[in-house]
Amino acid sequence: MAPLQSLLLRDVPHGFTTRAGGVSVAPFDALNLGDQVGDDPAAVAENWRRLEAATGLGFSRVRQVHGARVVTAAGPCAPGLEADAVVSARPGVAACVAVADCVPVLLAAPEGRAVAAVHAGWRGTLALAAAEGARALATAAGAPVGRLRAVIGPSIGPCCYQVSADLAARFAAVFGPEVVRRVDGGARLDLWAANVAALRQAGVLEVEVLGRCTACEPEAFFSHRRDGGRTGRMVAFAAPAPISGRGVVP
Numbered sequence: 001m002a003p004l005q006s007l008l009l010r011d012v013p014h015g016f017t018t019r020a021g022g023v024s025v026a027p028f029d030a031l032n033l034g035d036q037v038g039d040d041p042a043a044v045a046e047n048w049r050r051l052e053a054a055t056g057l058g059f060s061r062v063r064q065v066h067g068a069r070v071v072t073a074a075g076p077c078a079p080g081l082e083a084d085a086v087v088s089a090r091p092g093v094a095a096c097v098a099v100a101d102c103v104p105v106l107l108a109a110p111e112g113r114a115v116a117a118v119h120a121g122w123r124g125t126l127a128l129a130a131a132e133g134a135r136a137l138a139t140a141a142g143a144p145v146g147r148l149r150a151v152i153g154p155s156i157g158p159c160c161y162q163v164s165a166d167l168a169a170r171f172a173a174v175f176g177p178e179v180v181r182r183v184d185g186g187a188r189l190d191l192w193a194a195n196v197a198a199l200r201q202a203g204v205l206e207v208e209v210l211g212r213c214t215a216c217e218p219e220a221f222f223s224h225r226r227d228g229g230r231t232g233r234m235v236a237f238a239a240p241a242p243i244s245g246r247g248v249v250p
């Protein structure tokens with residue numbers, strides 16, 4: 001297993017998992033980390049065990065409800081609290097969200113003192129979940145929002161995310177016409193650009209978009225839309241920098 005990473009977050013343990021490295025069988029092959037998708041619970045548990053062993057982290061997870069509520073990680077936990085963003089200031093405890101087309105956003109405060117993970121599908125994007133996560137992280141870290149870094153991970157891209165004219169219009173009204181692409185009479189939504197806009201509006205200056213589309217890469221990623229709803233889940237996670245390592249990276 002080799003979760004994808006970003007140089008922008010190199011001072012904190014973090015990653016975006018892919019399908020590789022797990023034991024689940026089709027259509028959940030192989031590293032399915034979703035326990036509500038119909039996969040064998042023993043396989044999902046083994047996949048989590050492998051992720052914990054590979055990273056040395058505990059994972060603070062939430063019951064995602066397509067909103068913008070942020071919770072603070074008290075310790076590793078299975079999904080219980082309803083929220084779509086997690087902040088962690090505890091080294092060794094990763095803020096974690098699960099996705100399979102929805103947009104995962106990881107954020108880090110200066111010196112990796114605290115981190116956040118946000119889940120933003122179209123509802124969460126419209127609800128400005130990424131901005132809520134950024135504000136909560138800044139408060140937790142005692143740092144200005146402008147000093148946070150954010151990375152937008154693998155999720156369904158503007159190449160594949162066809163939506164209704166009505167939804168496209170709602171997004172254009174909130175984020176500007178540039179988040180909608182007109183193709184063959186239909187509309188495709190750029191959730192990446194919308195979340196970048198939400199983060200910038202909140203004051204985050206450094207934002208990276210990995211630009212990997214889950215629907216375009218069946219070998220690498222689960223995709224709810226491409227796979228007709230029967231598929232696994234990837235996770236995006238980040239943990240604060242170990243205290244001994246702080247101050248090394250500017």
Ligand SMILES: [Zn+2]
Nearest residue numbers: 159160213216
């Ligand atoms: Zn695509």
